[in-house]
Amino acid sequence: MQTIRDQRQLGSALVALRAGGKRVALVPTMGALHPGHLSLVAEAKRQADRVVATIFVNPMQFGEGEDLDRYPRQEKEDAKALEQAGCDLLWAPTPEQMYPAGFSTRVSVAGLTTRWEGEARPGHFDGVTTVVAKLLNAVRPEVALFGEKDFQQLAVIRRMVADLDMGAEIVAVPTMRDGDGLALSSRNAYLSPDERIRATTLSKALEQAADSIEQGQPVNGAIQDARRALNDAGFAPIDYVALVDEASLEPLHSPAGRMRLIAAATMGKTRLIDNVPVDSPQQG
The missing domain is CATH 3.30.1300.10 (Pantoate-beta-alanine ligase, C-terminal domain)
Structure with missing residues:
Protein backbone atom coordinates (compact mmCIF):
# COMPACT_ATOMS: atom_id res chain seq x y z
CA MET A 1 0.00 0.00 0.00
CA GLN A 2 1.26 3.43 -0.96
CA THR A 3 0.91 6.29 1.52
CA ILE A 4 0.53 9.84 0.21
CA ARG A 5 0.72 12.91 2.45
CA ASP A 6 1.25 15.65 -0.12
CA GLN A 7 -1.69 16.38 -2.42
CA ARG A 8 0.72 17.30 -5.21
CA GLN A 9 1.76 13.64 -5.34
CA LEU A 10 -1.79 12.33 -5.25
CA GLY A 11 -2.60 12.95 -8.91
CA SER A 12 0.23 10.86 -10.33
CA ALA A 13 -0.48 8.08 -7.84
CA LEU A 14 -4.10 7.99 -8.96
CA VAL A 15 -3.09 7.88 -12.63
CA ALA A 16 -1.05 4.76 -11.87
CA LEU A 17 -3.95 3.17 -9.97
CA ARG A 18 -6.29 3.77 -12.90
CA ALA A 19 -3.93 2.35 -15.52
CA GLY A 20 -5.77 0.01 -17.81
CA GLY A 21 -9.16 1.53 -17.03
CA LYS A 22 -9.29 0.39 -13.43
CA ARG A 23 -12.29 1.49 -11.33
CA VAL A 24 -11.45 3.34 -8.07
CA ALA A 25 -13.37 3.31 -4.78
CA LEU A 26 -12.92 5.84 -1.97
CA VAL A 27 -13.27 5.07 1.76
CA PRO A 28 -13.04 8.31 3.77
CA THR A 29 -12.21 7.91 7.47
CA MET A 30 -10.93 9.90 10.44
CA GLY A 31 -8.75 7.01 11.55
CA ALA A 32 -8.99 5.09 14.85
CA LEU A 33 -10.15 2.24 12.64
CA HIS A 34 -12.32 -0.63 13.84
CA PRO A 35 -13.90 -3.57 11.98
CA GLY A 36 -16.74 -1.30 10.82
CA HIS A 37 -14.28 0.79 8.82
CA LEU A 38 -12.65 -2.33 7.44
CA SER A 39 -16.07 -3.58 6.29
CA LEU A 40 -16.18 -0.47 4.10
CA VAL A 41 -12.85 -1.48 2.57
CA ALA A 42 -14.13 -5.02 1.98
CA GLU A 43 -17.21 -3.69 0.20
CA ALA A 44 -15.05 -1.23 -1.75
CA LYS A 45 -13.00 -4.13 -3.07
CA ARG A 46 -16.22 -5.72 -4.33
CA GLN A 47 -17.32 -2.47 -5.96
CA ALA A 48 -14.05 -1.47 -7.66
CA ASP A 49 -10.61 -2.60 -8.83
CA ARG A 50 -8.60 -0.24 -6.62
CA VAL A 51 -9.30 1.15 -3.13
CA VAL A 52 -8.20 4.53 -1.82
CA ALA A 53 -8.70 5.21 1.90
CA THR A 54 -8.22 8.52 3.66
CA ILE A 55 -7.30 9.30 7.24
CA PHE A 56 -7.98 12.89 8.20
CA VAL A 57 -9.31 14.13 11.55
CA ASN A 58 -11.31 17.01 10.13
CA PRO A 59 -11.20 20.02 12.47
CA MET A 60 -13.99 21.74 10.54
CA GLN A 61 -16.63 19.27 11.72
CA PHE A 62 -15.84 19.59 15.44
CA GLY A 63 -17.69 22.28 17.35
CA GLU A 64 -16.58 24.24 20.40
CA GLY A 65 -16.17 21.95 23.38
CA GLU A 66 -16.19 18.78 21.28
CA ASP A 67 -13.44 16.15 21.35
CA LEU A 68 -11.09 17.21 18.54
CA ASP A 69 -8.01 17.23 20.75
CA ARG A 70 -8.72 13.89 22.36
CA TYR A 71 -10.07 12.17 19.27
CA PRO A 72 -8.00 8.94 19.02
CA ARG A 73 -5.12 9.03 16.56
CA GLN A 74 -3.24 5.84 15.70
CA GLU A 75 -2.08 6.18 12.13
CA LYS A 76 0.60 3.49 12.27
CA GLU A 77 -1.88 0.84 13.44
CA ASP A 78 -4.53 2.11 11.04
CA ALA A 79 -2.19 1.95 8.05
CA LYS A 80 -1.27 -1.63 8.88
CA ALA A 81 -4.94 -2.60 9.15
CA LEU A 82 -5.76 -0.94 5.83
CA GLU A 83 -2.89 -2.68 4.08
CA GLN A 84 -3.95 -6.05 5.47
CA ALA A 85 -7.52 -5.35 4.31
CA GLY A 86 -6.29 -4.86 0.75
CA CYS A 87 -6.29 -1.08 0.45
CA ASP A 88 -4.12 0.17 -2.43
CA LEU A 89 -3.48 3.77 -1.42
CA LEU A 90 -3.72 5.70 1.84
CA TRP A 91 -4.06 9.45 1.61
CA ALA A 92 -3.27 11.06 4.98
CA PRO A 93 -3.08 14.82 4.46
CA THR A 94 -2.32 17.39 7.16
CA PRO A 95 -4.79 20.13 8.10
CA GLU A 96 -2.49 22.57 6.31
CA GLN A 97 -2.80 20.51 3.13
CA MET A 98 -6.59 20.43 3.34
CA TYR A 99 -7.14 23.98 4.56
CA PRO A 100 -4.22 26.14 3.43
CA ALA A 101 -3.86 29.76 4.43
CA GLY A 102 -6.72 31.81 3.06
CA PHE A 103 -9.16 28.90 2.80
CA SER A 104 -12.61 30.49 2.93
CA THR A 105 -15.11 28.16 1.23
CA ARG A 106 -17.87 26.12 2.84
CA VAL A 107 -20.14 23.55 1.20
CA SER A 108 -23.58 23.60 2.83
CA VAL A 109 -26.62 21.38 2.26
CA ALA A 110 -29.91 22.99 3.27
CA GLY A 111 -32.94 21.19 4.66
CA LEU A 112 -31.46 17.81 5.53
CA THR A 113 -29.05 19.42 8.00
CA THR A 114 -31.64 21.46 9.94
CA ARG A 115 -32.77 18.82 12.43
CA TRP A 116 -31.22 16.09 14.55
CA GLU A 117 -27.40 16.23 14.43
CA GLY A 118 -27.59 19.59 12.68
CA GLU A 119 -29.53 21.07 15.59
CA ALA A 120 -27.43 19.34 18.26
CA ARG A 121 -24.09 20.19 16.60
CA PRO A 122 -24.38 23.52 14.74
CA GLY A 123 -21.96 23.76 11.83
CA HIS A 124 -21.06 20.07 11.98
CA PHE A 125 -22.48 19.15 8.58
CA ASP A 126 -20.89 22.11 6.82
CA GLY A 127 -17.58 20.66 7.99
CA VAL A 128 -18.54 17.18 6.79
CA THR A 129 -19.75 18.24 3.36
CA THR A 130 -16.82 20.58 2.79
CA VAL A 131 -14.21 17.93 3.52
CA VAL A 132 -16.05 15.17 1.65
CA ALA A 133 -16.41 17.44 -1.36
CA LYS A 134 -12.65 18.07 -1.27
CA LEU A 135 -11.91 14.35 -0.97
CA LEU A 136 -14.23 13.45 -3.84
CA ASN A 137 -12.85 16.22 -6.05
CA ALA A 138 -9.25 15.17 -5.36
CA VAL A 139 -9.70 11.42 -5.88
CA ARG A 140 -12.57 11.42 -8.43
CA PRO A 141 -13.67 7.91 -7.47
CA GLU A 142 -16.28 5.97 -9.35
CA VAL A 143 -17.76 4.90 -6.01
CA ALA A 144 -17.46 6.08 -2.39
CA LEU A 145 -18.40 4.02 0.66
CA PHE A 146 -20.08 5.31 3.84
CA GLY A 147 -21.49 3.48 6.86
CA GLU A 148 -25.16 3.56 7.77
CA LYS A 149 -24.38 4.27 11.44
CA ASP A 150 -24.04 7.97 10.58
CA PHE A 151 -27.36 7.86 8.75
CA GLN A 152 -28.00 11.58 8.54
CA GLN A 153 -24.47 12.13 7.25
CA LEU A 154 -25.11 9.50 4.57
CA ALA A 155 -28.30 11.26 3.45
CA VAL A 156 -26.59 14.66 3.41
CA ILE A 157 -23.65 13.40 1.34
CA ARG A 158 -25.99 11.73 -1.15
CA ARG A 159 -27.87 15.03 -1.55
CA MET A 160 -24.65 17.00 -2.05
CA VAL A 161 -23.28 14.58 -4.63
CA ALA A 162 -26.55 14.60 -6.57
CA ASP A 163 -27.01 18.37 -6.40
CA LEU A 164 -23.45 19.17 -7.51
CA ASP A 165 -23.27 16.45 -10.21
CA MET A 166 -20.15 15.05 -8.58
CA GLY A 167 -20.50 11.75 -10.38
CA ALA A 168 -19.49 9.31 -7.64
CA GLU A 169 -21.88 6.53 -6.72
CA ILE A 170 -22.51 6.63 -2.95
CA VAL A 171 -22.79 3.13 -1.49
CA ALA A 172 -24.13 2.58 2.03
CA VAL A 173 -22.68 -0.22 4.14
CA PRO A 174 -24.78 -1.61 7.03
CA THR A 175 -23.76 -0.78 10.59
CA MET A 176 -21.39 -3.29 12.13
CA ARG A 177 -22.07 -4.17 15.77
CA ASP A 178 -20.41 -5.95 18.65
CA GLY A 179 -22.00 -9.20 19.80
CA ASP A 180 -24.08 -7.31 22.38
CA GLY A 181 -25.54 -5.01 19.73
CA LEU A 182 -23.57 -1.81 20.37
CA ALA A 183 -22.72 -0.10 17.08
CA LEU A 184 -18.97 0.02 16.51
CA SER A 185 -17.58 3.53 16.91
Whole structure:
Protein backbone atom coordinates (compact mmCIF):
# COMPACT_ATOMS: atom_id res chain seq x y z
CA MET A 1 0.00 0.00 0.00
CA GLN A 2 1.26 3.43 -0.96
CA THR A 3 0.91 6.29 1.52
CA ILE A 4 0.53 9.84 0.21
CA ARG A 5 0.72 12.91 2.45
CA ASP A 6 1.25 15.65 -0.12
CA GLN A 7 -1.69 16.38 -2.42
CA ARG A 8 0.72 17.30 -5.21
CA GLN A 9 1.76 13.64 -5.34
CA LEU A 10 -1.79 12.33 -5.25
CA GLY A 11 -2.60 12.95 -8.91
CA SER A 12 0.23 10.86 -10.33
CA ALA A 13 -0.48 8.08 -7.84
CA LEU A 14 -4.10 7.99 -8.96
CA VAL A 15 -3.09 7.88 -12.63
CA ALA A 16 -1.05 4.76 -11.87
CA LEU A 17 -3.95 3.17 -9.97
CA ARG A 18 -6.29 3.77 -12.90
CA ALA A 19 -3.93 2.35 -15.52
CA GLY A 20 -5.77 0.01 -17.81
CA GLY A 21 -9.16 1.53 -17.03
CA LYS A 22 -9.29 0.39 -13.43
CA ARG A 23 -12.29 1.49 -11.33
CA VAL A 24 -11.45 3.34 -8.07
CA ALA A 25 -13.37 3.31 -4.78
CA LEU A 26 -12.92 5.84 -1.97
CA VAL A 27 -13.27 5.07 1.76
CA PRO A 28 -13.04 8.31 3.77
CA THR A 29 -12.21 7.91 7.47
CA MET A 30 -10.93 9.90 10.44
CA GLY A 31 -8.75 7.01 11.55
CA ALA A 32 -8.99 5.09 14.85
CA LEU A 33 -10.15 2.24 12.64
CA HIS A 34 -12.32 -0.63 13.84
CA PRO A 35 -13.90 -3.57 11.98
CA GLY A 36 -16.74 -1.30 10.82
CA HIS A 37 -14.28 0.79 8.82
CA LEU A 38 -12.65 -2.33 7.44
CA SER A 39 -16.07 -3.58 6.29
CA LEU A 40 -16.18 -0.47 4.10
CA VAL A 41 -12.85 -1.48 2.57
CA ALA A 42 -14.13 -5.02 1.98
CA GLU A 43 -17.21 -3.69 0.20
CA ALA A 44 -15.05 -1.23 -1.75
CA LYS A 45 -13.00 -4.13 -3.07
CA ARG A 46 -16.22 -5.72 -4.33
CA GLN A 47 -17.32 -2.47 -5.96
CA ALA A 48 -14.05 -1.47 -7.66
CA ASP A 49 -10.61 -2.60 -8.83
CA ARG A 50 -8.60 -0.24 -6.62
CA VAL A 51 -9.30 1.15 -3.13
CA VAL A 52 -8.20 4.53 -1.82
CA ALA A 53 -8.70 5.21 1.90
CA THR A 54 -8.22 8.52 3.66
CA ILE A 55 -7.30 9.30 7.24
CA PHE A 56 -7.98 12.89 8.20
CA VAL A 57 -9.31 14.13 11.55
CA ASN A 58 -11.31 17.01 10.13
CA PRO A 59 -11.20 20.02 12.47
CA MET A 60 -13.99 21.74 10.54
CA GLN A 61 -16.63 19.27 11.72
CA PHE A 62 -15.84 19.59 15.44
CA GLY A 63 -17.69 22.28 17.35
CA GLU A 64 -16.58 24.24 20.40
CA GLY A 65 -16.17 21.95 23.38
CA GLU A 66 -16.19 18.78 21.28
CA ASP A 67 -13.44 16.15 21.35
CA LEU A 68 -11.09 17.21 18.54
CA ASP A 69 -8.01 17.23 20.75
CA ARG A 70 -8.72 13.89 22.36
CA TYR A 71 -10.07 12.17 19.27
CA PRO A 72 -8.00 8.94 19.02
CA ARG A 73 -5.12 9.03 16.56
CA GLN A 74 -3.24 5.84 15.70
CA GLU A 75 -2.08 6.18 12.13
CA LYS A 76 0.60 3.49 12.27
CA GLU A 77 -1.88 0.84 13.44
CA ASP A 78 -4.53 2.11 11.04
CA ALA A 79 -2.19 1.95 8.05
CA LYS A 80 -1.27 -1.63 8.88
CA ALA A 81 -4.94 -2.60 9.15
CA LEU A 82 -5.76 -0.94 5.83
CA GLU A 83 -2.89 -2.68 4.08
CA GLN A 84 -3.95 -6.05 5.47
CA ALA A 85 -7.52 -5.35 4.31
CA GLY A 86 -6.29 -4.86 0.75
CA CYS A 87 -6.29 -1.08 0.45
CA ASP A 88 -4.12 0.17 -2.43
CA LEU A 89 -3.48 3.77 -1.42
CA LEU A 90 -3.72 5.70 1.84
CA TRP A 91 -4.06 9.45 1.61
CA ALA A 92 -3.27 11.06 4.98
CA PRO A 93 -3.08 14.82 4.46
CA THR A 94 -2.32 17.39 7.16
CA PRO A 95 -4.79 20.13 8.10
CA GLU A 96 -2.49 22.57 6.31
CA GLN A 97 -2.80 20.51 3.13
CA MET A 98 -6.59 20.43 3.34
CA TYR A 99 -7.14 23.98 4.56
CA PRO A 100 -4.22 26.14 3.43
CA ALA A 101 -3.86 29.76 4.43
CA GLY A 102 -6.72 31.81 3.06
CA PHE A 103 -9.16 28.90 2.80
CA SER A 104 -12.61 30.49 2.93
CA THR A 105 -15.11 28.16 1.23
CA ARG A 106 -17.87 26.12 2.84
CA VAL A 107 -20.14 23.55 1.20
CA SER A 108 -23.58 23.60 2.83
CA VAL A 109 -26.62 21.38 2.26
CA ALA A 110 -29.91 22.99 3.27
CA GLY A 111 -32.94 21.19 4.66
CA LEU A 112 -31.46 17.81 5.53
CA THR A 113 -29.05 19.42 8.00
CA THR A 114 -31.64 21.46 9.94
CA ARG A 115 -32.77 18.82 12.43
CA TRP A 116 -31.22 16.09 14.55
CA GLU A 117 -27.40 16.23 14.43
CA GLY A 118 -27.59 19.59 12.68
CA GLU A 119 -29.53 21.07 15.59
CA ALA A 120 -27.43 19.34 18.26
CA ARG A 121 -24.09 20.19 16.60
CA PRO A 122 -24.38 23.52 14.74
CA GLY A 123 -21.96 23.76 11.83
CA HIS A 124 -21.06 20.07 11.98
CA PHE A 125 -22.48 19.15 8.58
CA ASP A 126 -20.89 22.11 6.82
CA GLY A 127 -17.58 20.66 7.99
CA VAL A 128 -18.54 17.18 6.79
CA THR A 129 -19.75 18.24 3.36
CA THR A 130 -16.82 20.58 2.79
CA VAL A 131 -14.21 17.93 3.52
CA VAL A 132 -16.05 15.17 1.65
CA ALA A 133 -16.41 17.44 -1.36
CA LYS A 134 -12.65 18.07 -1.27
CA LEU A 135 -11.91 14.35 -0.97
CA LEU A 136 -14.23 13.45 -3.84
CA ASN A 137 -12.85 16.22 -6.05
CA ALA A 138 -9.25 15.17 -5.36
CA VAL A 139 -9.70 11.42 -5.88
CA ARG A 140 -12.57 11.42 -8.43
CA PRO A 141 -13.67 7.91 -7.47
CA GLU A 142 -16.28 5.97 -9.35
CA VAL A 143 -17.76 4.90 -6.01
CA ALA A 144 -17.46 6.08 -2.39
CA LEU A 145 -18.40 4.02 0.66
CA PHE A 146 -20.08 5.31 3.84
CA GLY A 147 -21.49 3.48 6.86
CA GLU A 148 -25.16 3.56 7.77
CA LYS A 149 -24.38 4.27 11.44
CA ASP A 150 -24.04 7.97 10.58
CA PHE A 151 -27.36 7.86 8.75
CA GLN A 152 -28.00 11.58 8.54
CA GLN A 153 -24.47 12.13 7.25
CA LEU A 154 -25.11 9.50 4.57
CA ALA A 155 -28.30 11.26 3.45
CA VAL A 156 -26.59 14.66 3.41
CA ILE A 157 -23.65 13.40 1.34
CA ARG A 158 -25.99 11.73 -1.15
CA ARG A 159 -27.87 15.03 -1.55
CA MET A 160 -24.65 17.00 -2.05
CA VAL A 161 -23.28 14.58 -4.63
CA ALA A 162 -26.55 14.60 -6.57
CA ASP A 163 -27.01 18.37 -6.40
CA LEU A 164 -23.45 19.17 -7.51
CA ASP A 165 -23.27 16.45 -10.21
CA MET A 166 -20.15 15.05 -8.58
CA GLY A 167 -20.50 11.75 -10.38
CA ALA A 168 -19.49 9.31 -7.64
CA GLU A 169 -21.88 6.53 -6.72
CA ILE A 170 -22.51 6.63 -2.95
CA VAL A 171 -22.79 3.13 -1.49
CA ALA A 172 -24.13 2.58 2.03
CA VAL A 173 -22.68 -0.22 4.14
CA PRO A 174 -24.78 -1.61 7.03
CA THR A 175 -23.76 -0.78 10.59
CA MET A 176 -21.39 -3.29 12.13
CA ARG A 177 -22.07 -4.17 15.77
CA ASP A 178 -20.41 -5.95 18.65
CA GLY A 179 -22.00 -9.20 19.80
CA ASP A 180 -24.08 -7.31 22.38
CA GLY A 181 -25.54 -5.01 19.73
CA LEU A 182 -23.57 -1.81 20.37
CA ALA A 183 -22.72 -0.10 17.08
CA LEU A 184 -18.97 0.02 16.51
CA SER A 185 -17.58 3.53 16.91
CA SER A 186 -14.19 5.05 17.59
CA ARG A 187 -15.81 6.91 20.48
CA ASN A 188 -16.73 3.67 22.27
CA ALA A 189 -13.15 3.73 23.61
CA TYR A 190 -14.17 6.64 25.84
CA LEU A 191 -16.72 4.51 27.74
CA SER A 192 -15.84 3.07 31.13
CA PRO A 193 -16.50 -0.68 31.56
CA ASP A 194 -19.78 0.04 33.36
CA GLU A 195 -20.83 2.64 30.79
CA ARG A 196 -19.98 0.21 28.01
CA ILE A 197 -22.44 -2.32 29.44
CA ARG A 198 -25.22 0.23 29.90
CA ALA A 199 -24.62 1.73 26.45
CA THR A 200 -26.03 -1.42 24.83
CA THR A 201 -29.47 -0.12 25.83
CA LEU A 202 -29.30 2.29 22.89
CA SER A 203 -29.51 -0.37 20.20
CA LYS A 204 -31.87 -2.53 22.27
CA ALA A 205 -34.31 0.36 22.81
CA LEU A 206 -34.33 1.19 19.10
CA GLU A 207 -34.85 -2.43 18.09
CA GLN A 208 -37.73 -2.74 20.57
CA ALA A 209 -39.30 0.47 19.29
CA ALA A 210 -38.95 -0.69 15.69
CA ASP A 211 -40.58 -4.01 16.56
CA SER A 212 -43.46 -2.21 18.31
CA ILE A 213 -44.10 0.03 15.31
CA GLU A 214 -43.93 -2.93 12.93
CA GLN A 215 -46.51 -4.67 15.13
CA GLY A 216 -48.86 -1.71 14.71
CA GLN A 217 -48.25 0.14 17.97
CA PRO A 218 -48.51 3.96 17.90
CA VAL A 219 -45.25 5.66 16.92
CA ASN A 220 -45.32 8.13 19.80
CA GLY A 221 -45.77 5.38 22.38
CA ALA A 222 -42.90 3.33 20.95
CA ILE A 223 -40.62 6.38 21.01
CA GLN A 224 -41.58 7.27 24.57
CA ASP A 225 -40.81 3.70 25.68
CA ALA A 226 -37.39 3.96 24.03
CA ARG A 227 -36.64 7.28 25.74
CA ARG A 228 -37.70 5.79 29.08
CA ALA A 229 -35.36 2.83 28.60
CA LEU A 230 -32.46 5.17 27.76
CA ASN A 231 -33.18 7.34 30.76
CA ASP A 232 -33.32 4.30 33.06
CA ALA A 233 -29.94 3.12 31.71
CA GLY A 234 -28.33 6.45 32.61
CA PHE A 235 -28.26 8.22 29.26
CA ALA A 236 -28.39 11.99 29.74
CA PRO A 237 -29.04 14.11 27.86
CA ILE A 238 -31.14 12.32 25.27
CA ASP A 239 -30.90 14.63 22.26
CA TYR A 240 -33.49 12.88 20.14
CA VAL A 241 -35.28 9.63 19.39
CA ALA A 242 -37.36 9.88 16.22
CA LEU A 243 -38.93 7.97 13.38
CA VAL A 244 -37.96 9.66 10.11
CA ASP A 245 -38.35 9.28 6.39
CA GLU A 246 -35.11 7.77 5.07
CA ALA A 247 -34.74 10.28 2.23
CA SER A 248 -35.99 13.58 3.67
CA LEU A 249 -35.21 12.84 7.35
CA GLU A 250 -38.49 14.54 8.22
CA PRO A 251 -40.17 13.15 11.37
CA LEU A 252 -42.99 10.67 10.89
CA HIS A 253 -45.88 10.44 13.33
CA SER A 254 -47.33 7.40 11.60
CA PRO A 255 -45.63 4.76 9.45
CA ALA A 256 -45.13 5.66 5.78
CA GLY A 257 -42.67 4.62 3.08
CA ARG A 258 -39.05 3.84 3.87
CA MET A 259 -38.44 4.60 7.54
CA ARG A 260 -35.57 4.78 10.00
CA LEU A 261 -35.49 5.15 13.78
CA ILE A 262 -32.64 7.46 14.77
CA ALA A 263 -31.31 8.43 18.18
CA ALA A 264 -28.54 10.35 19.90
CA ALA A 265 -27.83 10.29 23.63
CA THR A 266 -24.91 10.73 25.99
CA MET A 267 -23.55 8.05 28.31
CA GLY A 268 -21.20 9.64 30.86
CA LYS A 269 -19.12 11.99 28.72
CA THR A 270 -19.57 10.05 25.48
CA ARG A 271 -22.23 11.00 22.96
CA LEU A 272 -23.47 8.02 20.95
CA ILE A 273 -25.69 7.81 17.87
CA ASP A 274 -27.47 4.85 16.33
CA ASN A 275 -30.29 3.96 13.97
CA VAL A 276 -32.29 0.97 12.79
CA PRO A 277 -34.55 0.46 9.75
CA VAL A 278 -38.28 0.09 10.31
CA ASP A 279 -40.59 -1.93 8.08
CA SER A 280 -44.22 -1.07 7.45
CA PRO A 281 -46.62 -2.46 10.09
CA GLN A 282 -47.80 -5.98 9.52
CA GLN A 283 -51.29 -6.26 8.14
CA GLY A 284 -53.74 -8.67 9.54
